[in-house]
Amino acid sequence: MSEERKKEQLKMIWPEQLLGSPPAVHVPIGYTLRTYKPGDEEGWYDVMDLAGFSRWNYEMLKPWFDHILPDGFFMIEHRASGKIVATAMATHRPQEIHPFGGELGWVAGHPEHSGKGLGMAVCASVVRRLLQSGHKNIYLNTDDWRLPALSIYLRLGWIPLLYLPDMEERWRDVCANLDWPFTPEEWPEGHPKPV
Numbered sequence: 001m002s003e004e005r006k007k008e009q010l011k012m013i014w015p016e017q018l019l020g021s022p023p024a025v026h027v028p029i030g031y032t033l034r035t036y037k038p039g040d041e042e043g044w045y046d047v048m049d050l051a052g053f054s055r056w057n058y059e060m061l062k063p064w065f066d067h068i069l070p071d072g073f074f075m076i077e078h079r080a081s082g083k084i085v086a087t088a089m090a091t092h093r094p095q096e097i098h099p100f101g102g103e104l105g106w107v108a109g110h111p112e113h114s115g116k117g118l119g120m121a122v123c124a125s126v127v128r129r130l131l132q133s134g135h136k137n138i139y140l141n142t143d144d145w146r147l148p149a150l151s152i153y154l155r156l157g158w159i160p161l162l163y164l165p166d167m168e169e170r171w172r173d174v175c176a177n178l179d180w181p182f183t184p185e186e187w188p189e190g191h192p193k194p195v
C-alpha cells in the first residue's frame with residue numbers, strides 16, 4: 001500500500017448554517033433515483049468495484065444495514081440497461097468526534113456514466129435524508145486522491161474539518177488540484193462542537 005493511502009482520511013462536515021437548507025436533487029434524463037431493494041446487491045458490488053473499492057460481498061455489506069437509515073441507501077439506475085450506476089448511503093454512525101453523527105458514506109459511480117451529475121444527485125439525496133432524520137452533526141470521510149468525489153462535496157457545500165496537524169497542507173493540495181479556493185481560516189479545527 002502506498003504511503004499516500006496509509007494516511008488518516010480527510011473529514012468534512014455539513015456546515016451549521018446549511019442545516020436548514022437541504023441541497024436540491026437533480027437526476028438527468030435516462031436515469032432513475034431510488035433506494036435499495038433486495039436483489040440489488042450484485043449490481044451494487046459491481047459499481048463499488050468499478051469505483052475502486054475492494055470487491056464487496058454480502059458478509060461485508062450486511063453490518064452496514066444496522067447503520068443505514070430507512071430509505072437512506074440511494075442508487076441511481078440507468079434506465080436503458082437497468083444497471084446501478086451510482087450509489088451513496090445515509091448512515092447513523094456516532095463517533096467520539098461526531099456525537100449523534102450522521103454520515104454520508106460509500107459514494108461510488110460507474111466510470112462510463114461520469115460527468116452527468118449522478119454523484120451529486122446521490123450525495124444531495126443523502127444530505128436531505130440525514131437532515132430529514134434530525135441529524136445536526138453530519139460528516140463524511142474521504143481520501144485525498146478521490147478528487148471527483150471531493151469536487152462534488154465542495155460544490156454541495158461541505159467544508160473541510162482540520163482535525164489533525166497535516167490537514168491544512170493536505171487540503172491545500174486538494175484545493176490546488178481542483179482549482180478550488182483554499183480558505184482554511186473559514187474551516188473548523190479540531191473536533192466539531194457537539195450537537
